[in-house]
Amino acid sequence: xxxxxxxxxxxxxxxxxxxxxxxxxxxxxxxxxxxxxxxxxxxxxxxxxxxxxxxxxxxxxxxxxxxxxxxxxxxxxxxxxxxxxxxxxxxxxxxxxxxxxxxxxxxxxxxxxxxxxxxxxxxxxxxxxxxxxxxxxxxxxxxxxxxxxxxxxxxxxxxxxxxxxxxxxxxxxxxxxxxxxxxxxxxxxxxxxxxxxxxxxxxxxxxxxxxxxxxxxxxxxxxxxxxxxxxxxxxxxxxxxxxxxxxxxxxxxxxxxxxxxxxxxxxxxxxxxx
Amino acid sequence: xxxxxxxxxxxxxxxxxxxxxxxxxxxxxxxxxxxxxxxxxxxxxxxxxxxxxxxxxxxxxxxxxxxxxxxxxxxxxxxxxxxxxxxxxxxxxxxxxxxxxxxxxxxxxxxxxxxxxxxxxxxxxxxxxxxxxxxxxxxxxxxxxxxxxxxxxxxxxxxxxxxxxxxxxxxxxxxxxxxxxxxxxxxxxxxxxxxxxxxxxxxxxxxxxxxxx
Numbered sequence: 001x002x003x004x005x006x007x008x009x010x011x012x013x014x015x016x017x018x019x020x021x022x023x024x025x026x027x028x029x030x031x032x033x034x035x036x037x038x039x040x041x042x043x044x045x046x047x048x049x050x051x052x053x054x055x056x057x058x059x060x061x062x063x064x065x066x067x068x069x070x071x072x073x074x075x076x077x078x079x080x081x082x083x084x085x086x087x088x089x090x091x092x093x094x095x096x097x098x099x100x101x102x103x104x105x106x107x108x109x110x111x112x113x114x115x116x117x118x119x120x121x122x123x124x125x126x127x128x129x130x131x132x133x134x135x136x137x138x139x140x141x142x143x144x145x146x147x148x149x150x151x152x153x154x155x156x157x158x159x160x161x162x163x164x165x166x167x168x169x170x171x172x173x174x175x176x177x178x179x180x181x182x183x184x185x186x187x188x189x190x191x192x193x194x195x196x197x198x199x200x201x202x203x204x205x206x207x208x209x210x211x212x213x214x215x216x217x218x219x220x221x222x223x224x225x226x227x228x229x230x231x232x233x234x235x236x237x238x239x240x241x242x243x244x245x246x247x248x249x250x251x252x253x254x255x256x257x258x259x260x261x262x263x264x265x266x267x268x269x270x271x272x273x274x
Numbered sequence: 275x276x277x278x279x280x281x282x283x284x285x286x287x288x289x290x291x292x293x294x295x296x297x298x299x300x301x302x303x304x305x306x307x308x309x310x311x312x313x314x315x316x317x318x319x320x321x322x323x324x325x326x327x328x329x330x331x332x333x334x335x336x337x338x339x340x341x342x343x344x345x346x347x348x349x350x351x352x353x354x355x356x357x358x359x360x361x362x363x364x365x366x367x368x369x370x371x372x373x374x375x376x377x378x379x380x381x382x383x384x385x386x387x388x389x390x391x392x393x394x395x396x397x398x399x400x401x402x403x404x405x406x407x408x409x410x411x412x413x414x415x416x417x418x419x420x421x422x423x424x425x426x427x428x429x430x431x432x433x434x435x436x437x438x439x440x441x442x443x444x445x446x447x448x449x450x451x452x453x454x455x456x457x458x459x460x461x462x463x464x465x466x467x468x469x470x471x472x473x474x475x476x477x478x479x480x481x482x483x484x485x486x487x
Contacts, residue, residue, distance in 0.1 A: 212298075213302060213465075213466070217295075222294075
């Protein structure tokens with residue numbers, strides 16, 4: 001399915017799909033579930049950041065992978081907890097459950113923001129659905145920001161007093177993609193490499209490729225300095241305008257007295273404020 | 275290579291190199307704006323609109339971009355881009371965040387209204403590539419008159435000032451602040467957080483007060 005979308009990436013339908021949350025969730029978490037458990041653990045550990053909770057377990061993602069094989073479910077429908085506000089059901093985006101280990105809930109956002117209310121409902125429902133699990137982790141995927149996450153975590157902790165078995169993490173799609181790109185540089189089997197490659201393609205298709213910052217612009221600077229005057233010898237409309245002084249030599253294309261509708265400096269400054 | 279010994283093949287080599295570099299720049303501008311947008315929307319603002327800050331937007335597909343009177347600049351909207359987000363706080367307070375990204379602060383308008391010509395710009399090595407974060411708050415009854423507020427800020431000599439500046443127009447009060455950040459300082463996530471996102475968070479947290487970040 002992913003490759004059908006990629007092949008038609010200029011199709012308006014594919015473009016609309018790339019804006020939707022469920023196809024992104026499905027693309028990523030289906031493929032994460034195909035990875036060997038230790039590698040998947042390593043990838044998630046490298047990509048997530050703990051969100052400190054007040055009065056709840058503040059630990060990060062443990063180093064050592066669990067030995068058992070996890071079970072994945074996308075959009076499981078859980079009965080709401082009696083302590084929760086939902087009356088019908090609770091539906092997290094993805095859940096990874098290690099036998100004898102934590103239940104890990106992934107709440108994914110593509111364009112929207114995370115909410116403490118939704119985290120609370122899902123954690124309470126997880127405790128109700130998996131009563132024997134020793135811990136419940138929630139990974140907020142996308143829609144996070146450090147300042148707001150602190151406020152959300154505080155709200156969550158205030159609402160879940162007495163639940164000391166909870167961990168909270170944030171995961172940015174872009175960081176996940178960066179780690180996937182890095183992982184592909186290591187020595188991997190063909191199947192694993194193909195899954196990681198698909199994950200990277202999928203994340204990029206949904207506009208969640210690695211973030212490039214300004215400091216990496218340097219590597220794109222041409223070795224030869226750019227000489228804007230070089231076009232002088234090509235211009236089909238060559239001819240200096242005497243009144244334009246030195247600039248006429250550098251930019252000899254005669255300028256028509258053209259007027260862009262918004263050329264006036266003040267208008268351009270004011271326009272966004274109207 | 276000097277202008278004297280340039281020849282057509284060299285010129286197009288330069289054009290190819292320049293476009294590749296501009297793509298790399300534009301990719302980073304896009305990524306930067308995505309980060310800023312997610313942060314701003316997380317504080318309850320909605321994206322309002324964007325537009326090129328120094329020209330008209332590129333023509334629509336059924337309108338030739340090469341018509342007489344159109345500027346070549348219209349096809350370079352990334353040269354200077356302005357994005358705006360708004361929020362109504364419901365108690366007579368409205369806020370606006372404008373982010374402008376200028377690849378080249380050396381830009382100069384043509385005094386006679388012709389298409390701006392880079393030959394007349396300030397020297398590139400004396401100019402900056404810069405992001406401006408402009409923070410506006412309005413408190414009052416009815417629709418704000420942003421243009422009057424802007425004119426007043428300019429008349430008061432505070433245009434471009436990072437110090438929060440308040441102006442009163444009738445019963446309404448506007449506050450304004452502008453933080454200019456050279457793009458070369460935005461080297462990574464930490465710098466973006468410190469120089470942009472943190473300022474927005476602090477400003478949003480100080481309801482109705484001038485920004486003094």
